[in-house]
Amino acid sequence: MEAVEGSEGSRGSSSPMKLLFVEMGVGYDQHGQDITVAAMRACKDAISSNSIPAFRRGSIPGVSFGQMKLQIKLGVPHSLQKSLDMEKVKSVFPYGEILNVEVVDGGLICSSGVLVEEMGDKNDDCYIVNAAVYVGY
Incomplete structure (x- = not known):
């Protein structure tokens, strides 16, 4: 999912999008x-420290708030990709049209160092997901 600056679209998108910025997060x-x-936390991390007043204030001529488009790319360990609930991940985004979500091999499975049954642990695995959120119109 690479977007070329000044292009009418980006590879892998279902609809043309003019890219404004990329937000990144880890969950x-x-x-x-x-x-x-982990994926929901990665997406929340990506969008949690940003404000996008340009869409609401008309700073981009001819572009309204309702025209915000998002593309999401998640790095998820290959063995866990089939258990990802994409609808729950998409629910993290309060607005913007999600054009597509791409899941690629990435992230990490490592030991948290402790198994805590009271917290629902089946083992001591810690799952890590990386997210890139492409924002445009």
Whole structure:
């Protein structure tokens, strides 16, 4: 999912999008071994420290708030990709049309160092997901 500056679209998108910026985040699930939780946290991390007043204030001539488009790319360990609940991941985004979500091999499975049954742990695995959120119109 590469976007070329000044292009009318980006590879891998279902609709043309003019790219404005890319937000990046990392999410973890240390207890419970739920890759969807890690992916949702990665997306929240990517968007949580940004404000996008340009869409609401008309700073981009001819572009309204309703025209915001998103493309999401997630790095998820290959063995866990099939258990990812994409609808839950998409629910993290409060607005913007999600054009596509691409899941690629990435992320990490490592030890959290402890198994805590009271927190739902099946083992001591920690799941890590990386997210890139492409924002445009």
